[in-house]
Amino acid sequence: SYYHDYGPARGDFVSAFFEVVDWDEPAARYDQAVELFE
Numbered sequence: 001s002y003y004h005d006y007g008p009a010r011g012d013f014v015s016a017f018f019e020v021v022d023w024d025e026p027a028a029r030y031d032q033a034v035e036l037f038e
Helices: 002-006 010-020 024-037
Strands: none
Touching: 002 010
16 A cells, blocks of 8 residues: 555655644643653
8 A cells, every 4th residue: 555655755655644643632742741740
């Protein structure tokens, strides 16, 4: 599936991956973790 969609263009795959991730959830969890150690 990966090679069928992207072929040898690994950079395109990485770019598509970062567009799919919901960054609000990890950011909120990171903020919670930082508060625990302050």
